[in-house]
Amino acid sequence: MTSLLDRGGVGLRPHRRKFLNRSVAARTVAALLATTMITGSTASFAANVDLSKWSPEYIKSIAGTAEVDTAADCAKVVPRDYKGRLTYWWVGPTQAQPEIDHKMNAEFWAAWKEAYPNIETDAQNLDYNDMLNKVRTAALGNAAPMVAKFPILWGVEFAAKGQLQELKPEDVGYETSDFWPGAMKSVTYEGKTYGIPTNNETMAFIWNAKIFADAGLDPEKPPATWDDVVKYSKQIKDKLGVNGYGLVARQNAGNTPFRYMPQLWSYGGGVLDETSDTPAYKTVELNNAGSKAALQAAYDMYVRDKSVPASALTNTQNENQNPFIAGQLAMMIAHPAEYAKMVDLASKATGADKEKADAVVANMRYGLLPSGPARRAVVFGGSNVHIFAPELVDGGLDEKAAKAFVCFSTGPEWSTKLAWVGSNPGHLDGFTTKWMKERLDTIKFLDVTTSMLPSGIPFPVIPEQAELMNIIVPDMLQNALTGKMTVDQAADDAAKKVQDLLDGM
Amino acid sequence: MSTQTATPPPRFGPAIPRKRSKKRIGGWRWAGRGILAFLLLFTALPMAWMIITSLKSQLAALQYPPQWWPEEVTFQNYIQLLSPNNEVGQEFLQYFWNSFYVSILSTILGVAVAVPAAYAFSRFRFPGRQFLFFSVLLRNMFPAVVFLMPLFLLMKWLGLVNTHGSLILTYLTFGLPLSIWLLKGFYDNIPVQLEQAARIDGATRFQAFFYIVMPLSSPGIIATGIYAFIMAWNEYVYALTFMNSKDKLTLPVGLQRFFAEYATNWPGLMAASFIMSVPVVVLFLVLQKYFVRALTEGAVKS
Numbered sequence: 148m149t150s151l152l153d154r155g156g157v158g159l160r161p162h163r164r165k166f167l168n169r170s171v172a173a174r175t176v177a178a179l180l181a182t183t184m185i186t187g188s189t190a191s192f193a194a195n196v197d198l199s200k201w202s203p204e205y206i207k208s209i210a211g212t213a214e215v216d217t218a219a220d221c222a223k224v225v226p227r228d229y230k231g232r233l234t235y236w237w238v239g240p241t242q243a244q245p246e247i248d249h250k251m252n253a254e255f256w257a258a259w260k261e262a263y264p265n266i267e268t269d270a271q272n273l274d275y276n277d278m279l280n281k282v283r284t285a286a287l288g289n290a291a292p293m294v295a296k297f298p299i300l301w302g303v304e305f306a307a308k309g310q311l312q313e314l315k316p317e318d319v320g321y322e323t324s325d326f327w328p329g330a331m332k333s334v335t336y337e338g339k340t341y342g343i344p345t346n347n348e349t350m351a352f353i354w355n356a357k358i359f360a361d362a363g364l365d366p367e368k369p370p371a372t373w374d375d376v377v378k379y380s381k382q383i384k385d386k387l388g389v390n391g392y393g394l395v396a397r398q399n400a401g402n403t404p405f406r407y408m409p410q411l412w413s414y415g416g417g418v419l420d421e422t423s424d425t426p427a428y429k430t431v432e433l434n435n436a437g438s439k440a441a442l443q444a445a446y447d448m449y450v451r452d453k454s455v456p457a458s459a460l461t462n463t464q465n466e467n468q469n470p471f472i473a474g475q476l477a478m479m480i481a482h483p484a485e486y487a488k489m490v491d492l493a494s495k496a497t498g499a500d501k502e503k504a505d506a507v508v509a510n511m512r513y514g515l516l517p518s519g520p521a522r523r524a525v526v527f528g529g530s531n532v533h534i535f536a537p538e539l540v541d542g543g544l545d546e547k548a549a550k551a552f553v554c555f556s557t558g559p560e561w562s563t564k565l566a567w568v569g570s571n572p573g574h575l576d577g578f579t580t581k582w583m584k585e586r587l588d589t590i591k592f593l594d595v596t597t598s599m600l601p602s603g604i605p606f607p608v609i610p611e612q613a614e615l616m617n618i619i620v621p622d623m624l625q626n627a628l629t630g631k632m633t634v635d636q637a638a639d640d641a642a643k644k645v646q647d648l649l650d651g652m
Numbered sequence: 653m654s655t656q657t658a659t660p661p662p663r664f665g666p667a668i669p670r671k672r673s674k675k676r677i678g679g680w681r682w683a684g685r686g687i688l689a690f691l692l693l694f695t696a697l698p699m700a701w702m703i704i705t706s707l708k709s710q711l712a713a714l715q716y717p718p719q720w721w722p723e724e725v726t727f728q729n730y731i732q733l734l735s736p737n738n739e740v741g742q743e744f745l746q747y748f749w750n751s752f753y754v755s756i757l758s759t760i761l762g763v764a765v766a767v768p769a770a771y772a773f774s775r776f777r778f779p780g781r782q783f784l785f786f787s788v789l790l791r792n793m794f795p796a797v798v799f800l801m802p803l804f805l806l807m808k809w810l811g812l813v814n815t816h817g818s819l820i821l822t823y824l825t826f827g828l829p830l831s832i833w834l835l836k837g838f839y840d841n842i843p844v845q846l847e848q849a850a851r852i853d854g855a856t857r858f859q860a861f862f863y864i865v866m867p868l869s870s871p872g873i874i875a876t877g878i879y880a881f882i883m884a885w886n887e888y889v890y891a892l893t894f895m896n897s898k899d900k901l902t903l904p905v906g907l908q909r910f911f912a913e914y915a916t917n918w919p920g921l922m923a924a925s926f927i928m929s930v931p932v933v934v935l936f937l938v939l940q941k942y943f944v945r946a947l948t949e950g951a952v953k954s
Contacts (some may be wrong), residue, residue: 236896242740242920243912271896274908284893288804290813298913465916473716484914492711498724500711570912582717 196575201601205593211584213576215648217561218262221554224320230265231548234541236282236545237296238530239272244484245491251564259555261281266548282519286310293534293549296345299333299529300606303621306336307610312534312544315340319554329527333605339580344573346566347529349599350405351592352517353481355474357510357612362386362477369478369514373410375515376478377444377452383477392448393479394455394465396624402463404527404606404616406480411441412604413519418615418645421607422524428607429649433623434635434642442627442634449628460625472507486513486592487568513595516602527603529570532557571597611648619644697931706730706923713918729923744924746899747906752931754816754902755884758823762831762880763873765824770835771861775844785836788829796826797889804893808858814896822890827880834879838872839865874942903928 159377195213198204218227240248259268268528271292273281279301285291286305297305305311316323316336321343323331330344355368362383370376380391395402412422415437419428432438448455456462456476468485470476489511493504532553537544556563563577568590578597586591604614623641626632632640670674705713706729708722735741773785789798803822812818842865850860866873889906895901907928910921 238913241908241912241917242910243915243917270896271898274911275913276911277892277905277908281893284801284804287801288808288813290804290808422884464914468915469714469716474715482914484912488915492709492714496709500709500724503715504711541880 154172158377180467195579198575201388201598202266203598203622206578206583206594206597206635207587209579210587211579211581213559213579215558215560215576215580217555217558220320221262221302221551224554225263225547225551227263228265229263229547229551231267231545231551232542233266233268233270233294233545233548234292234551235268235270235294235296235552236273236278236292237270237297238275238278238298241272241274244590245487245568247487247491247567248569251567255556255561255565258561259552262555263548263551266551268552272414274392285541286365286535286539289539290541291539293540293544294532294534294552296530296532297342299330299344299531300608302334302342302531302533303336303608303612304610305533305535306339306341310536310539310610311341313339314342314534314537314553316343316557319343319550319557321554321557321574325576327575327603328598329575329603329605330529330531333527333529334531334533335606336608342531342533343553345530345532345557345562346570347370347527347600347603348483348566348570349525349528349596349603350409350480350482351513351595351599352478352514352515353471353486353511353513354478355471355476355510356512358387358389358474358477359512367512369512370517371446373441373517373519375452377447379478380448380454381452384452389474390456390476391454391478393462393464393471393476394445394459395450395462395464395467396445396449396459396621396628397461397463398621398625399617400463400621401617402465403621403624404530406464406619407441407445408526408604408606408616409480409524410444410519411438411620412524413439413443414438414567415519415521416441418611418620419607422522422604426607428609431642431645431649433619433645434638437519439634439638440520442623442638446627446634460628480516481513482569483590483592483596484569486511487590492633506613513592515595515599522602523599525602527600527605529573531573571600614648615645616636619648627644671889702922702926704805706926708919710917710919726919729919730927733920733923733927743898743909743929744906747901747903748927749905750816750900751885751928754819754823755881758827758884759814759877759880761820762824762827763877766828766831766835767866767869767873768899770832771865773832773836774839775847776950785832788832790829791825792829798891799825800893803890807894811817812895813902816900818894819884819887819891819902822894823880823884823887826887827883831876831880834876835869835872838869842868871942874939878935878939881935885928885932 172327177258196209221227240252256268256270275298278297282291282295282297282301282305286308288558291310302311316325322596323340326344327347330347331340334340334342334344345540352369354369359379360366363386364379364382376392383389383391395406411417416435417432417438420426420430421428429589442563449459456466456470458466464479464481464485467476467479471479487506492502493508496504516523518524534545534546534549534553537546556565557573559572559574559576559580560582561581562572562574563582563586566572567586571593572578572580572583606616619641622644623637626640627634627637631637704721707725707727708719709724709726711729712722712724725744732738732740733744737821773781803825805819807813807821810818812821846864846868847857847860850864851857855863886904887902891902891905892908895905903924907921907924910917910924
């Protein structure tokens with residue numbers, strides 16, 4: 148498999164304004180493009196964006212080249228004077244997030260009210276850790292909201308239960324090709340589309356330049372491969388006594404697969420065949436040579452070299468943040484939001500704290516995730532918006548109000564603004580807006596995460612994915628790292644568990 | 653002989669064993685003090701750390717090794733939470749009021765139902781009394797989450813989802829069994845002859861209950877009230893599930909506002925947790941003598 152960055156391709160005319168209509172020629176050309184994440188027949192571009200040219204320079208060149216009028220665009224789907232009612236649940240900004248998130252959120256609701264003043268909106272901002280169970284209960288009790296925005300793979304569970312209404316970009320005035328193919332794959336279950344991507348995100352590699360320099364490494368260069376990570380981690384530990392790589396292997400924590408799967412995929416492994424262009428999610432690959440090589444690399448760092456935190460077996464990413472900030476950890480996989488948070492804290496710090504915060508930010512470097520023998524890979528994350536089946540909605544579904552809202556929130560403008568520090572717009576045309584330009588000018592970390600997008604691989608889009616990623620994969624890591632099993636045994640054991648799960652045992 | 657009379661016989665046996673016994677008692681005493689000191693640290697240190705963290709900036713709270721005392725003490729977290737002039741303060745104070753309102757109503761209603769129920773179980777003999785008495789505990793034999801879905805459906809059917817009524821009703825189902833059992837123990841220890849004397853003097857059964865039994869059982873009623881209040885004040889799962897509107901959330905759910913997927917505002921969370929613990933601590937300190945009395949009542953029978 149090759150990445151988009153490695154491919155040539157036929158470029159499309161940039162900056163062509165579109166809404167609801169497309170040229171047949173463009174579709175034909177697009178259909179020829181194959182991508183890492185594309186599902187066979189799906190087109191792979193938006194009219195103003197040429198994925199075949201994807202690079203930080205290309206993204207900068209298209210940013211700020213298009214004008215958007217969201218309210219006018221959505222008025223073609225639902226008139227602005229429509230009178231109705233909307234209930235909406237989402238994971239919104241909390242007190243732990245940067246000010247800019249709160250500002251954008253407030254601006255969004257003000258703009259929505261201005262665009263559709265007669266739609267009475269009841270929006271509930273839920274906590275990330277609690278939302279899934281709350282929605283499950285509400286849906287079972289026929290008290291679901293009309294619209295909900297979920298982290299990328301929650302929706303498949305509800306789709307599999309028949310609790311979501313079919314919803315595709317064309318239903319709200321956009322086209323499937325306006326969104327990343329990998330993102331569309333995450334809202335597709337058994338051939339039907341149940342949602343629209345709002346934002347897409349990937350993580351990046353972050354390291355402490357001072358520790359690198361002190362350990363005799365080039366402070367400006369991240370490890371190019373995962374083998375280098377193992378090597379660098381050992382060198383740092385041996386020379387400085389501080390931990391090299393921030394391995395996390397906690398059971399039943401989403402942080403673990405988000406950080407371990409890129410390594411596993413890079414070596415050529417997989418849980419199922421999620422790395423293939425057209426995954427069927429039937430073949431178990433957790434004990435193939437690549438998967439075992441990745442597990443061996445983790446074993447080497449934890450057991451052989453002892454170059455990662457001893458508490459990695461119970462650590463989440465939160466436990467990596469403090470040692471990283473304190474210069475006790477050299478490298479980790481980080482979300483853009485983590486970088487943004489540090490910059491935000493530094494900007495607010497005073498007195499002695501200010502000096503420390505500035506030093507932390509000055510020493511932070513970020514780059515692409517390392518590659519492996521098979522590929523460079525990262526988990527394709529983000530969120531999608533869904534509409535619940537009418538019979539499950541508390542007070543009944545107001546479909547027009549729901550579609551107006553989905554159109555408004557998933558368009559180029561708000562899919563960009565609402566993902567300001569931590570993510571990228573779901574709608575590809577968001578990359579052409581002036582807001583994207585502003586983000587690129589002010590958040591340098593974005594260069595890296597946008598560059599990682601073509602290397603993004605979604606977790607398997609099956610209802611069992613949470614069991615696979617949050618239980619079986621961390622269990623495999625723990626079995627190998629604690630010495631309970633050998634690397635081979637742990638991989639084989641995990642593969643058997645996956646097969647049993649797929650077989651319904 | 654004279655020697656014998658000059659030396660009085662030891663009153664408690666030989667001196668050497670006595671000294672050994674003293675040493676042993678001293679050692680145990682010190683061991684006990686050590687354990688108590690450890691327990692004190694075990695319970696007090698988290699509280700102290702909570703307060704110290706609440707006085708730090710977010711960056712200082714992320715330092716490793718930690719700052720044992722903040723280099724820059726700040727009360728900003730408290731000011732933000734308690735000020736009605738900013739959005740965070742408005743939300744927090746609303747959550748605080750909601751928790752207080754729900755907890756107080758749950759407590760009052762719980763005590764109002766538990767007092768006559770416990771009295772009935774204590775004083776009256778009726779068919780199925782034992783069965784009913786033990787069956788009230790059935791609810792508390794299962795984890796709370798088992799009843800989440802049935803209660804949610806019930807509240808939906810009653811039209812109470814997203815109202816504080818749903819929480820008050822739910823908390824009653826938790827608190828009542830314990831309250832009834834606790835109060836029955838109290839009534840059992842109040843001599844029935846006191847009521848009989850009142851009845852002879854012309855009081856009705858209700859008057860005997862109200863003027864004689866109720867004042868005597870006030871420690872138990874207060875202890876029961878404290879139990880019910882604390883339980884309602886801290887409850888999280890049902891509040892999260894039943895409440896949908898931001899302006900109706902309670903404090904335990906509101907505390908989640910300090911967590912995000914990739915970050916936690918530790919100083920803000922600790923400040924909010926400290927403020928949240930204040931009513932419970934004050935309530936306990938003011939009423940602790942009743943609480944202790946309630947727990948030890950009936951332990952020794954005269």
